[in-house]
Amino acid sequence: MKEIQGTGIGQGVAVGPVVRMADRLPEPVDRPSHLDAEREEERARASLAVVADDLQRRGARAGGAAKDVLEAQAMMAEDPTLVEDIAKRLAQGKTAERAVFEAFASFREMLSAMGGYLGERAADLDDVSQRVVAHLLKLPAPGVPDPGHPFVLVARDLAPADTATLDLDRVLGLVTIDGGPTSHTAILAREKSIVAVVGAAGAAELADGDSVIVDAERDLVVADPTIVQVGEARERIAERTRAATAPVTPGRLADGTPVPLLANLGSAAAAAEAIALGAEGVGLFRTEFLFLDADRAPGITEQQAQYEKLLAAFPGRKVVVRVLDAGADKPLSFLNDAAEENPALGLRGIRALRRTEAILREQLTALAAADAVTNADLQVMAPMIATVEETRYFTALANELGVKTAGVMIEVPSAALLAERVLGACDFASIGTNDLTQYTMAADRLLGTVANLQDPWHPAVLQLIAEVGRAGRATGKPVGICGEAAADPLLAVVLVGLGATSLSMSPSALADVRASLARYGPDDAHAIARAALAAEGAAEAKQAARAVAESAITARPPAP
Amino acid sequence: MERTVRIGSTHGLHARPAKLFTQAVVASGSGVTIAKGDGAPVNAASILAVIAQGIDHGDEVTLVVDGGDEAAVLDELVELLGTDHDG
Structure with missing residues (x-):
């Protein structure tokens, strides 16, 4: 038995054999072939045929949308234009590996230069290219393996496309060696309720077929577990299945204190699923999807239609919409196309909107118009607020354009430190824990090498949240949480203890957080939060919180 | 044809x-x-060549069929291109 530390995503447990994901292949060396061109062409054609056949079979098995993608990939592998191109390169004396690589790369370049829809096909081509080159080299195909039985996937890190298309009937759990709790892999894993432990450096030593327990709740991967450990893990898996099928109730603490549980949504289409999972409203509606594919901002009517669709799904419920948050990792040409050395510290969020106020005005106008014809409780907030002056600017503009409730996101430490003054100038605050952590710890959330600092459990981050909670109580204004931190069931209790009045998360996390809140009363939550605040670092804070939480439960007489 | x-x-x-x-x-x-507008014709059996044409909704394309039952093949392909498969 050996324990490997990592960061658990959610509360899940999985038991199964390891299958390792092959690393990306290096570029084949450009050296003259020692075979003649015809012989090399035979090799290339044979591998192309094998890969096409394999993709075709996977497509037939997957069905649905995946079938079309895989069948199209199979056709790319045997495409006559591509084969011609390969033959031309072989005639120059290249190896089959190199010719295949170059031919795919040239098509890839052409497609990605065309952008948009076609650009997406470029990634599909890459995947086919890797598969063919791997077959030529007699190496395992890259990408998620398919051993034909359920398994625990161990990878250095996973491409978002791989995570999004994981076959959940086969993949029992996911362990990544790199990557932190706010990496895209982690966010997608949470969204799809995949049992995952990320950033488990020690997992590099795991080999195919090793038996492991993936314990997300305890941030552990247990290699070569004992029979007792496996039995205990299986019991917890069964218990979670029972909890997931329990009736959906509003979020509340053990004494009945309500803590509304809201959904983070990225499109109106996801509303139905969120409601089915018990979302009591929307705590963060991201509007970037309306803008990201466009090289210009969408018009007011176009936006209004989308907002109406969203608001209509939540009659009588709170729906918090965040105005366009562009910059840093999601640049938009019409908003800010200047290259910045530190985009996370640059012209983004409210700063960019203010520079291009017409876009902000149109968005607020569209939101107010949608609000007027629907019955949801619309609230609108601005991202990346750093000062009281920015808060005043945003609320005044929002009110002027007909938005009744205007608030701010607290993501920048300066806004957290002056939370009482910020809250004095708006109607509510919502803490974005991902960015607040990034800015507090000075650790780029997209950078794996500093992922260990990207932990919302850090007492420095918690202290800023506590300051905002205190300001909320003093001003009588709501303070929500809408970062990934709210999706961590124990951290959710800490956040409530620090003064959060509502929690918003990926809908898939609602069940675990609901069950966790119901275990503790307000006094427990305060005590757990105090223990975390007093700790020295993130890991210690989590440990301290867990210890107090466990003793709170054992001290209490069982519920009647 | x-x-x-x-x-x-x-x-x-x-x-x-x-x-x-x-x-x-x-x-x-x-x-x-298949040729888009006045563009050069490409091999329609090549998905990469077809995709790379960047043919959009409402674009006019010219099909040339050579060999086999040309009329029947042309009818079938024209119908396929006129249908909305994304609907």
Whole structure:
């Protein structure tokens, strides 16, 4: 038995054999072939045929949308234009590996230069290219393996496309060696309720077929577990299945204190699923999807239609919409196309909107118009607020354009430190824990090498949240949480203890957080939060919180 | 034998519609080329060549069929291109 530390995503447990994901292949060396061109062409054609056949079979098995993608990939592998191109390169004396690589790369370049829809096909081509080159080299195909039985996937890190298309009937759990709790892999894993432990450096030593327990709740991967450990893990898996099928109730603490549980949504289409999972409203509606594919901002009517669709799904419920948050990792040409050395510290969020106020005005106008014809409780907030002056600017503009409730996101430490003054100038605050952590710890959330600092459990981050909670109580204004931190069931209790009045998360996390809140009363939550605040670092804070939480439960007489 | 047709698929001749079209061309056994507007004709059996044309909804394309039952193949392909497969 050996324990490997990592960061658990959610509360899940999985038991199964390891299958390792092959690393990306290096570029084949450009050296003259020692075979003649015809012989090399035979090799290339044979591998192309094998890969096409394999993709075709996977497509037939997957069905649905995946079938079309895989069948199209199979056709790319045997495409006559591509084969011609390969033959031309072989005639120059290249190896089959190199010719295949170059031919795919040239098509890839052409497609990605065309952008948009076609650009997406470029990634599909890459995947086919890797598969063919791997077959030529007699190496395992890259990408998620398919051993034909359920398994625990161990990878250095996973491409978002791989995570999004994981076959959940086969993949029992996911362990990544790199990557932190706010990496895209982690966010997608949470969204799809995949049992995952990320950033488990020690997992590099795991080999195919090793038996492991993936314990997300305890941030552990247990290699070569004992029979007792496996039995205990299986019991917890069964218990979670029972909890997931329990009736959906509003979020509340053990004494009945309500803590509304809201959904983070990225499109109106996801509303139905969120409601089915018990979302009591929307705590963060991201509007970037309306803008990201466009090289210009969408018009007011176009936006209004989308907002109406969203608001209509939540009659009588709170729906918090965040105005366009562009910059840093999601640049938009019409908003800010200047290259910045530190985009996370640059012209983004409210700063960019203010520079291009017409876009902000149109968005607020569209939101107010949608609000007027629907019955949801619309609230609108601005991202990346750093000062009281920015808060005043945003609320005044929002009110002027007909938005009744205007608030701010607290993501920048300066806004957290002056939370009482910020809250004095708006109607509510919502803490974005991902960015607040990034800015507090000075650790780029997209950078794996500093992922260990990207932990919302850090007492420095918690202290800023506590300051905002205190300001909320003093001003009588709501303070929500809408970062990934709210999706961590124990951290959710800490956040409530620090003064959060509502929690918003990926809908898939609602069940675990609901069950966790119901275990503790307000006094427990305060005590757990105090223990975390007093700790020295993130890991210690989590440990301290867990210890107090466990003793709170054992001290209490069982519920009647 | 050749004919000009307007593309019916909402997203043009990308992804799924391109796949369906190319599959039909290969299955027909005939030699088929496709040209967008006044552009140069490309091999319609090549999904990469077809996708790379960047053919959008409402674009006019010219099909040339050579060999086999040319009229029947042309009818089938024209119908395929006029239908909205993304609907």
